[in-house]
């Protein structure tokens with residue numbers, strides 16, 4: 001059985017300790033996890049995902065102390081933010097310590113660190129005692145999985161162990177915040193918004209332009225995309241296949257919540273359903289602008305670049 005429950009914790013940890021990969025639930029999306037300290041395990045994850053070697057992995061840790069031990073430098077801002085938002089959907093980019101192999105950080109001198117909240121992921125880290133590199137459990141460029149079934153399907157590997165932790169609460173990837181230069185800068189919008197970050201730090205936070213930051217190589221161009229081309233529109237036509245805020249006019253339309261958090265939690269699963277219909281195009285009614293919608297709008301914009 002590739003999809004397993006908590007009874008398989010020992011088998012999952014053994015697999016990780018032997019340098020192989022497993023799919024694990026986090027509160028953001030399902031991740032393809034491996035021992036972050038083992039360069040050949042990390043190489044395997046890049047290979048299984050078809051991920052470009054230039055796109056760094058996020059390393060998952062137990063807590064701030066664990067993070068600091070893997071960082072080359074753990075600035076005061078990292079201390080404040082981790083105390084406030086960890087465990088949770090915030091990745092902090094800081095100078096890399098020597099224990100993390102260069103392949104994990106795509107050759108960069110920095111590393112993205114995050115302490116996830118999902119009890120299954122935390123249980124695995126606790127038992128195997130390793131920091132885990134875990135990019136989303138899908139082939140590079142496609143939709144992130146938010147259920148165990150979607151992770152298994154998205155990787156297309158019949159023997160892959162996938163630990164079931166239920167549907168992901170956030171359903172959207174972590175906020176990535178760069179603390180490695182003078183000014184904190186959001187490299188990827190996510191569940192933790194700019195206002196919360198600024199309030200915690202008591203200072204301004206910059207927003208990296210779309211794909212503009214050379215420090216965030218994975219954020220360039222098309223990403224998070226269904227196979228079917230995706231187009232944004234002010235509203236859906238009668239026969240469109242897509243996501244709408246209004247009363248659906250066809251069975252191929254999904255009505256989305258007006259709340260950005262609930263919208264984000266449904267987004268990838270909904271696109272997966274529509275993607276399976278083999279339509280010519282998926283039309284998505286443009287969500288509102290504003291900070292609360294930044295993560296959703298970022299994913300939709302990037303899914304529409306083709």
Ligand code: AMP
Pocket residue numbers: 055056057058093105108110111112134135136173176187188215216217218219
């Ligand atoms: P994923 O694992 O697919 O959610 O993607 C992780 C993303 O986090 C990457 O695509 C980068 O944009 C960002 N990231 C991770 N590590 C770093 C780093 N050291 N410097 C800049 N961005 C990073």
Ligand code: MG
Pocket residue numbers: 135136144
């Ligand atoms: Mg990904």
